[in-house]
Amino acid sequence: MSAKDCRSLAGQCLCGAVRYAVQDAFVYAVYCHCSRCRRTTGSAFKPLAGIERGKLSIVEGEADATRFGDEQGYDLHCRRCGSLLYSVVREGQFVHVAMGTLVDEPSIRPDKHIFVGSKAAWFTITDGLPQFLEHGN
Helix, strand or coil: CCHHHCCEEEEECCCCCCEEEEECCCCEEEEECCHHHHHHHCCCCEEEEEEEHHHEEEEECHHHEEEEEECCEEEEEECCCCCEEEEEECCCCEEEEEHHHECCCCCCCCCCEECHHHCCCCCCCCCCCCECCCCCC
């Protein structure tokens, strides 16, 4: 399937000020339990879908988006409502979309838990998916 034929998915923050479009061509999807993902989401884990950076674009509200980090790696939040929309990772080459911000349903589903070596002690994983202490390549 060419990029031209790929379905586009809509995503947005809680208040709707920042909206993005991303191709439904995710390379991977996981539940990440690392301390950074837990802190930035305020949750036990971050369901994320990874895709090449050029396949995501802000379509509305760029002035309302704020970055934490630098060009090679940052979290993008809405400055109005605080929602985490995505993280730029892997030396600026990939984006980890916070799956809860997708308006449209992606074709991919998370297939493993990563960084369970640093997961929240108060959370128990019960779904039976593979678990990895770190990346789980």
